[in-house]
Amino acid sequence: xxxxxxxxxxxxxxxxxxxxxxxxxxxxxxxxxxxxxxxxxxxxxxxxxxxxxxxxxxxxxxxxxxxxxxxxxxxxxxxxxxxxxxxxxxxxxxxxxxxxxxxxxxxxxxxxxxxxxxxxxxxxxxxxxxxxxxxxxxxxxxxxxxxxxxxxxxxxxxxxxxxxxxxxxxxxxxxxxxxxxxxxxxxxxxxxxxxxxxxxxxxxxxxxxxxxxxxxxxxxxxxxxxxxxxxxxxxxxxxxxxxxxxxxxxxxxxxxxxxxxxxxxxxxxxxxxx
Numbered sequence: 001x002x003x004x005x006x007x008x009x010x011x012x013x014x015x016x017x018x019x020x021x022x023x024x025x026x027x028x029x030x031x032x033x034x035x036x037x038x039x040x041x042x043x044x045x046x047x048x049x050x051x052x053x054x055x056x057x058x059x060x061x062x063x064x065x066x067x068x069x070x071x072x073x074x075x076x077x078x079x080x081x082x083x084x085x086x087x088x089x090x091x092x093x094x095x096x097x098x099x100x101x102x103x104x105x106x107x108x109x110x111x112x113x114x115x116x117x118x119x120x121x122x123x124x125x126x127x128x129x130x131x132x133x134x135x136x137x138x139x140x141x142x143x144x145x146x147x148x149x150x151x152x153x154x155x156x157x158x159x160x161x162x163x164x165x166x167x168x169x170x171x172x173x174x175x176x177x178x179x180x181x182x183x184x185x186x187x188x189x190x191x192x193x194x195x196x197x198x199x200x201x202x203x204x205x206x207x208x209x210x211x212x213x214x215x216x217x218x219x220x221x222x223x224x225x226x227x228x229x230x231x232x233x234x235x236x237x238x239x240x241x242x243x244x245x246x247x248x249x250x251x252x253x254x255x256x257x258x259x260x261x262x263x264x265x266x267x268x269x270x271x272x273x274x
Contacts, residue, residue, distance in 0.1 A: 019247055019270040020102075020140075023055040024187035024236050026153070026264035029062045029092060037226050037263070039067060046261035047074045049254045053268050056102045057138070059151030059187030063095040077101065081108055082134040082151075087120025094134035094151045106146070107137040111174070113152070113167040125163035127155040133171060137182075145273050147242070148178055152188040154198070164192055168201035175205055175241075183242030183273060189264065193233035206239035209246045209269040218251030222267060224260045228253065236267050243274040 027046065030039035050058070050071065058078075060068075068080050079100055084091040098105065113131040114122040123130040133152045139145065150171065154164045171186070178184060186206070192198045194208065202208075210216060219230035238249070247270040254261065 019272045020057060021053065021055045022185065022187065022238060022269045022271055023050075023053055023058040023266050024061075024151075024189070024238050025050075025058055025266040026061040026189045026236060026262060027063050027067055028262045028264065030064055030067060037260075042259060042261055043067070043070055044074075045256050045259055047071060048256070049252065049261040049266065050075060050097075052254060053252060053266060055097070055268065056099050057149060058097040059134075059149065060095045060097065061092070061151075061153035061189045063093045064091070065089050065093065068093060068095045068097075071097065079105075081105070081136070083110055083120075085112075085121065085130040085132050092129070092153070094132055094153060096134055096136055096149065096151050098136070098138065100141075102141055104139045104141055105136050106139055108135065110134050111170075113154075113170050117170060125155075125160075125166055127160055127163045128157065129155075131155055131167055133174075140273060145243075147183040147185060147244070147273060150174075150184075150186040150188075152186065152190075154189065154191045156191045161192070161197070164190070164198045165201060168198045172201050172205055181242075183240070183244050185238065185240040185244060185271070187238050187267075189236050191235050193235065194237070199237075202239055206241050207244075207246075209238040209240060209271070210234060210249045210267070213246045213249040213269070215248040216250075217248065218253055218265070220251070222251060222265050224253070224255075224263055224265050226260055226263050228255065228258070228260065236264060238267055238269045240271065244271045245274065246271055 222236040
């Protein structure tokens with residue numbers, strides 16, 4: 001019996017030593033005007049893309065509740081949480097999906113990217129929609145290893161660059177206030193290129209997984225535009241600090257006969273938590 005228990009513990013330790021599979025995924029809202037790319041026409045392709053990536057943790061953008069509920073209905077190994085940018089169940093959510101078998105959610109919450117972050121639905125700087133962060137404090141099951149995760153979606157218009165910088169500054173201030181000894185990662189659609197002013201707000205605090213990874217797979221651009229395009233910038237990022245190290249990042253271009261699960265490519269990072 002003792003030998004069997006020791007074997008089980010060894011196998012469990014080996015399983016939890018595997019890197020965390022972290023995904024950032026703009027799912028594209030369920031918009032009828034997308035025609036052949038509307039949610040009902042691609043939802044099963046989307047689910048299959050998630051199944052193939054097999055994330056332990058996935059931060060989504062443009063997620064509506066009907067989409068989040070469908071994903072966990074088809075992939076019951078996941079749970080998800082989040083409220084909408086209006087502070088309700090209507091409109092876009094920063095939905096965070098995780099495997100309870102791998103991660104325990106200890107705390108969660110939301111704040112808005114405005115001068116009044118605790119006011120649901122608040123916004124500023126002339127942006128057209130409220131923008132927000134949904135966050136969680138997780139513990140890796142079977143260990144005492146904990147980390148914070150933020151998930152966000154920045155303003156998208158060309159004229160919103162100054163607003164994006166303000167959004168980044170709010171998040172950076174929150175990161176600085178977190179316990180320094182607890183690792184941290186953020187997923188998001190930042191709607192601006194690597195190396196620009198928004199990215200530079202984060203670089204004193206965080207490491208960019210794509211830039212740091214010793215192995216990169218797929219195009220640098222992170223928008224499929226429904227066509228498999230590889231032109232453009234990487235606007236979807238995974239950034240981290242603390243006890244994380246990155247092994248590999250992939251821009252996942254999965255499609256079925258030219259039908260893409262979203263107008264963005266998901267970004268998959270393999271992160272080891274020391």
